[in-house]
Every structure is written in C-alpha cells, then in structure tokens.
C-alpha cells in the first residue's frame with residue numbers, strides 16, 4: 001500500500017444531481033422550445049449509474065451501482081417520447097421483484113454506455129460484465145454478448161470503424177483472465193470476428209482505447225487493481241500506483257485471431273498520468289500516431305470514490321513515436337474538460353473538430369458546465385454557455401444527412417438545470433455553436449450526472465414493426 005491519506009469525508013458522488021432517481025418515467029409528445037430538426041429520426045440514449053438499493057455513503061464509488069438508460073425518441077420534427085429504465089440484472093430483479101424475458105447477469109447491470117449495433121440496443125460496461133440487450137423502448141431483454149459470441153466481459157468504449165462497420169474493443173476481466181486483456185472485434189453483422197489475448201501484468205484499468213487505420217492503441221497507465229483491496233472486499237479495488245510505469249501500446253490491427261499478440265505490440269513510454277477517454281486517434285504520414293485525449297495528472301489516489309478530487313483533466317495531443325518508443329505530450333487547452341466526442345465521419349483519420357464538456361474550475365469540487373468546440377487545425381475554440389444554473393453532459397455529434405463539412409450537424413447533450421431540478425435535451429447547431437439552441441426538449445425529470453450515450457438512428461436499430 002502507498003502512504004497517501006485518502007479523503008475521509010463522505011462520498012459527494014450521491015449528492016445533488018449525482019443522487020439516483022427512484023422512478024421510471026414514460027412521457028409522450030414532449031414540450032419543445034425551438035424546432036427539432038426533421039432529419040433526426042432515432043433515439044438519443046444515455047446510460048449512467050443509478051443504484052437501485054440503499055448504498056453506503058462512506059464507501060460509495062460513483063462508477064458503481066445499477067445502470068439506468070435514458071432515451072428520447074425524435075422523429076418527424078418532434079420529440080415523441082422520453083423513457084428511463086433500469087438496466088436489468090439480478091440486483092434489479094431482486095430489489096424490484098422484476099423478471100426479464102431472458103437470463104440477466106449476476107450483480108449490477110452495465111451502467112456506463114449504451115449503443116446501437118447491427119439492429120440491437122446494448123447497455124455496456126467494462127471489467128467483466130457482458131452487454132445487456134434492450135428493446136427499442138429500453139426494456140431489458142437479456143444479457144447478450146453479441147449473439148453470445150463474446151467470451152468474457154466487454155468495455156464501455158468500443159471504437160467504431162466507419163469504413164468496415166466493425167467495433168474494436170479492449171476487454172479486460174481480471175477476475176477471470178487475471179493478467180490478460182482481450183482485443184475484441186465485433187463485425188458489422190453483430191458477431192465477434194476476432195479475439196486476441198495479450199498480457200498486462202500490472203492489471204491496469206483500461207477504460208477506453210484508441211483506433212487508427214493501422215493500430216489498436218492500448219493505454220497501460222498506473223491506475224490498476226490492488227489485490228490487497230480486492231481481497232479485503234473493497235467495492236472498487238483500483239488505485240494509483242507510483243511504482244508502475246506508464247506506456248502506450250500500438251498493436252497492429254492485422255494481428256490474427258487467437259494469436260498471442262504480446263510480441264507484436266510496440267510500447268512507448270509516457271510520463272505517469274491517467275486518461276479515460278481519447279477524443280480521436282490517427283496515423284501520420286511519417287509513421288507516428290496522434291492521440292488527442294483528456295488527461296489527469298493523478299487519479300484514484302486521495303479520492304477513492306470518484307475521479308475529480310485528485311486532479312482535473314485537460315485536453316492533450318499525444319504524439320506516439322514507434323521509432324523512439326516515446327510519447328510527446330502537448331496541452332491543447334488549459335481549461336478542465338471531459339467527455340470528448342467527434343463526428344462519426346472523422347473517426348480514426350486526420351480531422352479538424354472535437355467537442356468536450358467543461359468540468360469544474362477548482363480542485364475541491366466540480367460540476368459539468370459548458371459545451372466546447374475545438375478547431376484543432378486553426379488552434380481555436382468556441383464555447384456554448386448553457387446558462388448559470390445549467391450543466392451540460394457529453395456532447396454527442398450527429399452529422400446532417402449529406403453533410404458538406406465535418407461540423408455540418410448537431411450536438412445533442414443532456415443539460416441539467418439546478419434551478420428547477422430538471423433536465424433538457426439540448427440540440428445545438430455544431431457549425432454555429434454560440435447561437436441559441438436549435439431545440440430544447442423538456443424532460444419530465446432530471447437526468448442524474450452520468451456517463452455516455454449515443455444517437456442511434458432508426459436506420460441502424462429500427463423501431464418494432
């Protein structure tokens with residue numbers, strides 16, 4: 001164990017808009033200020049932790065607890081419905097005396113992200129739990145690892161390849177695999193097409209990854225499983241380790257199914273830090289890999305209940321050089337920010353625009369804030385201030401059909417208003433970020449601070465006939 005004093009006050013990650021909801025709402029024909037674009041036909045989905053039972057305030061980690069998926073269906077220029085539903089699990093089943101059509105996994109359900117792929121909707125999370133399939137209307141179907149083709153757990157952050165329709169993931173499940181991680185590819189048909197095991201002896205928390213045309217980018221950073229904490233029954237046995245090296249691995253995407261990949265990985269050293277989320281990654285003409293990423297100097301050291309009281313994240317550009325096995329770090333923006341997203345058309349290739357959410361301005365507390373648009377070519381940024389009492393979540397970018405530029409589309413983000421303790425779905429014109437919102441969809445409830453989601457077009461995952 002290290003000697004760092006951990007914070008001894010109660011977890012702040014259950015107060016204010018961190019507190020869970022106790023009601024599942026269904027509301028039709030939502031009130032809208034402005035006009036929902038008629039081109040938006042699908043669902044904006046978002047997942048987050050929403051513990052169903054009583055929780056121990058002193059030990060509660062924000063990343064734990066049952067998942068709750070929120071969804072808004074947009075079609076015909078209107079907001080047709082809002083629903084929020086617990087993600088099915090044995091805990092939800094037992095606590096709410098609820099049954100599901102198929103078998104659900106033990107423990108809590110996936111609480112971190114929600115995606116549409118190959119006609120299905122999945123709630124997903126890292127570290128050993130398989131995806132849970134949801135209906136179009138967000139009811140739990142069953143635990144379903146991609147038509148049952150997934151060997152172990154999955155991730156909250158598959159990286160989509162728009163050229164192949166594949167999803168690439170780093171899936172770790174240290175309880176089952178110990179020091180092994182699986183590089184997993186799910187094909188456009190919705191079935192696992194490749195599983196490549198490789199070794200990571202320090203058992204790091206691998207929340208996300210990078211993907212380029214050539215490489216799968218592995219983040220081996222010094223936040224890792226502490227076996228003493230795990231054996232002692234800690235609900236979140238992960239912490240900062242001063243003694244571990246930090247490194248970025250480049251694994252060729254061509255590595256074959258079942259092949260032991262360890263020898264193929266090009267490891268590049270980096271100063272100790274932690275990052276959950278790359279904004280985007282791509283190969284350069286001179287053989288380097290660019291990873292734009294939100295970076296914390298330190299994480300899960302003093303604050304073992306959540307990510308925001310050790311340090312706050314800034315957007316950096318990492319230039320990963322496989323010739324020198326090193327990584328150059330350049331800060332893109334000194335402001336604290338998280339939840340980076342790009343246009344689907346910009347994924348894994350050289351690009352211009354990125355979107356983030358600002359997070360609190362002092363180290364003692366934090367809140368979500370403004371929506372930031374970066375022009376990474378011009379080196380400039382624009383900010384959409386949602387209002388004094390209003391806090392934006394992850395900015396989900398949706399391209400306009402037949403878009404004429406990378407930023408020709410909308411940003412969809414959940415905005416919590418502390419003044420009336422409710423949330424809105426706010427739709428911004430990404431090309432005119434500082435303008436008034438195109439539409440504000442008023443929800444019947446607040447949406448607790450949570451994690452990730454996506455715009456799932458009806459074309460990808462259609463409504464029931």
Ligand SMILES: [Fe+2]
Pocket residue numbers: 112156157207276277451452
């Ligand atoms: Fe995440």
